[in-house]
Amino acid sequence: MLNPFRPEPAVIKEIKKETHDTTTYTLTFKDANIQADYFFQPGQFNMITIFGIGEAPISISSDPDNRSSFQHTVRHVGNVTNKLATLQEGAIVGVRGPYGTGWPIDLMQGKNVLIVAGGIGLAPLRPVILHLIKHRAEFGKVEILYGARTPNDMLYTDQYADWSRQDRFRVLFTVDRITGDRQWPHRVGVVTTLFQEMESTPENTLVLTCGPEIMMQFVVKNLLQRGFNQQQIYVSLERRMNCGVRKCGKCQIGPKFVCRDGPVFALAELAALPEETLGGVAIE
Amino acid sequence: MAIAKHLGFNERIGIGSLALLPKDHLYDFVDQLMEEFVVVGPVAKGSEFVFSEIRDPEQVRLDYETTILPPKKVLHRPFQTLFSFREDGGITEEERINKRQVLFGVHPCDVHAISILDKAYGSEYPDPYYMAHREQTLIIALNCTQVGKNCFCHSLDTGPSLKEGYDLLLTDLGCSYLVEVGSESGTGIVERTGLALAPRVKMVEKEKRLDNARKKFRKRLLTQGLHELLEENFRHPIWEELIKSCLACGSCTMVCPTCFCYNVVDKIDLSLKSGRRQREWDSCMLLEYAQVALGHNFRRDRDARIKQRIYHKLLYYEPQFGTLGCVGCGRCISACVKKIDITEIIVRMRGE
Numbered sequence: 304m305l306n307p308f309r310p311e312p313a314v315i316k317e318i319k320k321e322t323h324d325t326t327t328y329t330l331t332f333k334d335a336n337i338q339a340d341y342f343f344q345p346g347q348f349n350m351i352t353i354f355g356i357g358e359a360p361i362s363i364s365s366d367p368d369n370r371s372s373f374q375h376t377v378r379h380v381g382n383v384t385n386k387l388a389t390l391q392e393g394a395i396v397g398v399r400g401p402y403g404t405g406w407p408i409d410l411m412q413g414k415n416v417l418i419v420a421g422g423i424g425l426a427p428l429r430p431v432i433l434h435l436i437k438h439r440a441e442f443g444k445v446e447i448l449y450g451a452r453t454p455n456d457m458l459y460t461d462q463y464a465d466w467s468r469q470d471r472f473r474v475l476f477t478v479d480r481i482t483g484d485r486q487w488p489h490r491v492g493v494v495t496t497l498f499q500e501m502e503s504t505p506e507n508t509l510v511l512t513c514g515p516e517i518m519m520q521f522v523v524k525n526l527l528q529r530g531f532n533q534q535q536i537y538v539s540l541e542r543r544m545n546c547g548v549r550k551c552g553k554c555q556i557g558p559k560f561v562c563r564d565g566p567v568f569a570l571a572e573l574a575a576l577p578e579e580t581l582g583g584v585a586i587e
Numbered sequence: 588m589a590i591a592k593h594l595g596f597n598e599r600i601g602i603g604s605l606a607l608l609p610k611d612h613l614y615d616f617v618d619q620l621m622e623e624f625v626v627v628g629p630v631a632k633g634s635e636f637v638f639s640e641i642r643d644p645e646q647v648r649l650d651y652e653t654t655i656l657p658p659k660k661v662l663h664r665p666f667q668t669l670f671s672f673r674e675d676g677g678i679t680e681e682e683r684i685n686k687r688q689v690l691f692g693v694h695p696c697d698v699h700a701i702s703i704l705d706k707a708y709g710s711e712y713p714d715p716y717y718m719a720h721r722e723q724t725l726i727i728a729l730n731c732t733q734v735g736k737n738c739f740c741h742s743l744d745t746g747p748s749l750k751e752g753y754d755l756l757l758t759d760l761g762c763s764y765l766v767e768v769g770s771e772s773g774t775g776i777v778e779r780t781g782l783a784l785a786p787r788v789k790m791v792e793k794e795k796r797l798d799n800a801r802k803k804f805r806k807r808l809l810t811q812g813l814h815e816l817l818e819e820n821f822r823h824p825i826w827e828e829l830i831k832s833c834l835a836c837g838s839c840t841m842v843c844p845t846c847f848c849y850n851v852v853d854k855i856d857l858s859l860k861s862g863r864r865q866r867e868w869d870s871c872m873l874l875e876y877a878q879v880a881l882g883h884n885f886r887r888d889r890d891a892r893i894k895q896r897i898y899h900k901l902l903y904y905e906p907q908f909g910t911l912g913c914v915g916c917g918r919c920i921s922a923c924v925k926k927i928d929i930t931e932i933i934v935r936m937r938g939e
Contacts, residue, residue, distance in 0.1 A: 307712040308669050308864075312676030333676070354672045355855040355862050359880075381880030395676040543879050545851040545866070548712035552848030553869070553876065555895075558903040563711075 307548050310352040310397025311337055316372060318392055321458045325423060326388065327364065327376045330398065343367055344405030345430030346539060346567045350547045351375065351383060352397025353390075359383040360544040360562070362427035363401060367434060376426040376458060402547040404567045406431050406511050407537060415443035417503040419522050421450050421494050421514025425458050427539050427566075428513055436469055446503045447474045450494030450518070453482045473502060494518060495525045505530040513539040523570060533571035540566050600774050605789055606766040606782040608757065613764070617644035619780045620689050624725065627661050628691035629654055641691070649692050649759070652735035653916060657697050657844030658690050662720045663704060669716070669851070669864045683719035692729045692757070695749035696740045696914040700844030701726070702752050706908040707847045725772050728753040732796050734803040737917025739930055742807040745914040747800045758793045765789050808915065808930045809937070817902045820936045821894070829932070830890045832925045837870030839919035839927070840896065845904070845912050846870070871895045897932060 317329035332338040343349075348362045359381060365374035379388040387396070408431070416435060420428050435445050447466065451457045457476070467474045475497045477490035490496055494514070503510075510531060512522050519538050526536060542554035542561040554561035557576035559568070600606075608616055620626050626641040629651045636651035638658045671679045693701075705721065708714035731738075731747035740746030749756055754773035757764040766782060768774050840846045850869040855862035869876060872892050877885040886892050904912030913929065920928045 306670075306680060306715045308715075309678060309680065310676075354674055354676065355853050355859065357853050358851060358864075378880075384880065395674075397672075397676055397678075541879060542885060543877055545849065545869075549710075550708060550712070550714050550847070550849075551851070551866075551869075552871070553850075555871075555899070555903070557898070558906040560907075 308546065310350065310399045312395050313398040315390060315392055315394045315396065321376060322456050324380070325376060325378045325458060327374055329372050329374050330396070331372045332398065333395070339370070341373070342370060343373065343401035345408060345434055346405035346427055347401035347403050348566065349375070349398050349400030350402065353383050353386045354397060356386045357383050360547060364426040364429045367430050368437060376423070378423045400547065403562055404565055406567055407509065408434065411509050412441050413443065415503060415508040416445045417508055417510045418447045419494060419510065419512040420448070421518040422452065422456065423458070424514030425449055428511060429459060431511060432466060439470060443507065444471045445473070446501060448494055448497040448501065450477045450497070452479045454478055454485060454487055455482060475500060493521065495521050498525055498529070505532070505535065508535060510536045512536065533574050534569060536570040537567055538570060540568065600768065600777050600784065602768055602770060602774065604768040604774070604777070605785040605787065606768070606777050607785040608764040608766050608782055610763055613647065614644035616780055617641060617647050617691065620691070620776070623687070625686050625688040626691050627658065627688055647692065649729055652733060653738070653918060656842055657700060657916065657918065658693055659700065659704060659844050661688065661690065662701065662724065663708070663717050663847065666865060666867050667716050669866060671863050672861065674860045683715060685720055685723045687723045687725070689725045689727055691727045693726055694729060694731055695746035696916040697844050698726060698728050698749055698752045699745040699914045703845045703904070703908055703910055703912065704847060725754045726752065727755045727757065730756065730758040730797060732759045732800050734800055735917055736805060737920040738804060738915060739806040739808050739917060740915035741801050741804050742809060743911060743913060743915040748797045758796065760789065760792055760796065765793050806917065806930045808913070808933055810911065813901060816936055817898060823936055825932055825935045826890050826894060829893050829927065833889060833893050833927055834925060835872050835874065835889050835892055836924070837872040838922040838924070840870040840872055841868060842918040842922045844914060844916055844918070871899070897929065
């Protein structure tokens with residue numbers, strides 16, 4: 304019987320520092336055949352093992368069309384991710400996946416897309432952005448709203464120019480606060496302040512959002528007030544996971560297993576649950 | 588000592604056949620099983636009972652009401668090594684070849700619980716560790732003719748009698764056990780142990796004894812309208828009372844036959860170059876259960892954890908596995924130092 308808990312060795316090919324506490328790792332499976340067979344949907348995650356420390360679910364953040372390697376953008380905040388920070392290029396980690404649901408790429412065809420991300424929440428949305436760029440003609444207008452704590456906490460800063468110059472792409476930024484005397488041409492405030500200059504309307508639009516749950520709570524509330532409905536808003540949730548395959552039970556919300564039924568959910572799927580079980584995504 | 592074969596019947600033994608196991612032949616029967624299988628059955632431990640590997644047939648106690656832990660522990664082990672690893676990513680998986688085992692004297696509630704675990708671990712990405720144990724396990728079940736003080740299986744239709752999920756099913760008829768055959772493996776055991784076949788009329792006696800048992804239940808958990816009741820009472824005052832009472836110790840989940848949650852830890856050797864990945868039973872009642880990096884906890888509040896347990900058992904198993912998550916064994920009631928009683932919670936909600 305296949306063992307779904309067995310991680311496959313993968314090599315860290317490249318390490319790129321994004322911010323003081325966040326790094327992007329480029330990985331390939333040690334076994335070339337496994338790498339050749341490996342593909343994922345934007346929004347899915349892998350279970351990443353540091354042998355001797357443990358395993359953690361981490362979303363995949365690279366271009367899904369790139370089959371020669373895959374990337375994880377990791378914020379160093381836990382046992383596994385802190386240990387990951389000490390590894391050099393060439394080091395081995397364990398990987399199994401991909402797991403979970405992806406963003407609704409098929410449903411997005413021909414529609415406008417509004418992406419609202421907060422902090423590390425941009426990582427699971429980057430595969431979507433890269434997909435939208437590569438398959439530009441299949442989608443309508445794209446608007447990306449990204450908020451971070453400070454300008455120094457923003458991910459993928461070297462790619463914003465490329466995103467912004469795409470046809471019918473609009474990218475807006477905000478930070479909670481500015482550090483020192485740094486010049487900042489964008490907004491200051493939580494991510495919902497960007498709604499004031501947002502061009503997206505509920506018409507023919509799907510919304511993808513990921514970030515801290517308290518942020519998503521306000522994003523959702525605000526969007527619902529602006530006439531968006533629960534069927535057109537998709538959220539990606541974080542939960543503790545020890546298996547990724549609906550066994551360990553840790554990630555349950557009501558009857559949902561976030562590892563399998565999520566992490567990407569249509570808001571309407573969550574609205575049927577008692578609000579306490581949503582751990583913060585209160586839907587009014 | 589061989590058991591003489593009853594010669595009065597020409598009926599071939601098969602699924603649905605009836606046989607008799609005289610009580611004074613019980614130990615011989617267990618002894619014969621032990622030649623072929625690891626036998627795990629109920630034994631006395633102080634004033635209580637536990638499932639344990641039988642070393643001496645005379646240890647077996649079929650007069651038990653309930654065991655401290657359910658027989659789940661030999662299928663989903665409290666501690667299970669998943670594999671050994673080296674720092675460089677080399678992995679050695681544990682041998683998963685187990686000797687065939689018989690779970691002996693399992694009550695209907697626990698058999699139902701195993702069928703729920705089969706769904707939890709056996710569906711989509713089957714759990715190889717659970718399945719390896721499960722596929723090697725035969726179940727010789729035992730209908731309940733006596734009832735524990737916290738039992739309420741009769742109201743959930745998970746006892747005191749069993750309809751399926753067994754290889755053999757015993758019922759205490761006084762001087763002997765009626766043996767019902769439920770599978771090919773069960774047929775083989777009856778044949779090899781030379782049990783005498785029993786006439787159909789014995790079923791009448793069986794039903795009489797089970798009807799008698801049904802009158803002895805002191806607790807119940809009515810399932811009619813249960814979903815609506817739970818959905819409407821997420822803010823019932825009972826939850827406030829339970830926060831004050833519940834210690835969130837996790838005992839209720841540790842003894843539950845349908846709880847399947849586990850935690851995974853890496854145990855590293857002194858060399859720091861190799862180790863083992865292990866899993867161990869976990870509990871949604873414990874504070875750290877839903878905690879993620881940076882210390883954020885999705886169920887920090889105790890009432891969220893108390894509700895999670897009750898709602899999962901009585902509401903969420905249904906969409907997940909197509910069945911209620913409670914089998915009425917009453918162990919969570921017995922194990923609770925604060926005497927929290929799942930049947931009482933529902934009684935209070937119903938305003939009875």
